Amino acid sequence: MDMDNQMNNSNYNPNDQVPLEGLMVAQAPNFKKGDSVTLLVDHVMAHMVMKMKGAPATIVAGYNTRAYAVDFYTTNDHTLVKDHKWIIQREIKGETDDSPALSIGSKITIEANHMPGMRGAEATIVDSQEGNIYIVDVPAYEGQKPMMNHRWFMQDEMKPRN
Numbered sequence: 267m268d269m270d271n272q273m274n275n276s277n278y279n280p281n282d283q284v285p286l287e288g289l290m291v292a293q294a295p296n297f298k299k300g301d302s303v304t305l306l307v308d309h310v311m312a313h314m315v316m317k318m319k320g321a322p323a324t325i326v327a328g329y330n331t332r333a334y335a336v337d338f339y340t341t342n343d344h345t346l347v348k349d350h351k352w353i354i355q356r357e358i359k360g361e362t363d364d365s366p367a368l369s370i371g372s373k374i375t376i377e378a379n380h381m382p383g384m385r386g387a388e389a390t391i392v393d394s395q396e397g398n399i400y401i402v403d404v405p406a407y408e409g410q411k412p413m414m415n416h417r418w419f420m421q422d423e424m425k426p427r428n
Contacts, residue, residue: 282379283417284357292328292398295421301325302427305404305419310350311381317408322427326401326415331355332367333418335393338376340383349392352399352418353378370394380417395420 297303303325305318333352340347355361357378358368368374372391379385398421404413 283415284377284379286327286329289354289356289363290330292400292421293330295328295398297325297328297400297421297424297426299325299327303402303424304427305402305424307351307419307423309419310347316413317410318404321404321407323402323404323416323419323424326403328398328400328421329354330398331363332394332396333399333420334358334368334374334391336374336376336389337392338384338387338389340381341385341387342383345383350380350384351393352395352420353380354399354418367394367396378417397421400424 301324303323305321305323308319309316332355334354335349335351336353337346337348338350339345353376355365356363357376359375359377361368361374368391370391370393374389374391376384376387376389399418400421402416402419402424404416406412
């Protein structure tokens with residue numbers, strides 16, 4: 267099933283996200299709202315790799331927090347998603363921005379709603395980073411549809427666009 271069908275066949279709403287009010291703004295950020303950047307990595311979404319490496323993007327917002335890469339099975343079609351980057355601390359059930367960092371291997375429940383079947387999924391943390399993380403708008407690229415308010419890219423996963 268392709269991503270369009272998956273989104274149409276679920277209760278997924280890309281606008282139904284964990285609120286960001288009160289999240290610490292990026293500290294000494296390399297990028298500010300409105301900056302043009304080039305994405306340096308692809309990200310994994312459901313059973314597909316989102317072709318983002320080399321894509322232009324525009325910074326929507328930047329924050330400073332702990333982010334996690336996770337492995338999980340989607341709740342809608344039980345697809346294994348490996349190394350999904352990134353969810354932030356407050357997008358984990360029972361966690362807040364002030365919670366202690368979780369260890370690699372920790373079992374969690376995802377509150378983030380970045381893709382169909384993500385919210386409520388049980389996951390395992392496979393990587394953890396603390397620092398500046400960004401929401402970006404990505405125009406249509408490599409045959410994929412535009413992504414508005416894509417959560418999340420770490421600061422080192424982008425470079426200034428010339």
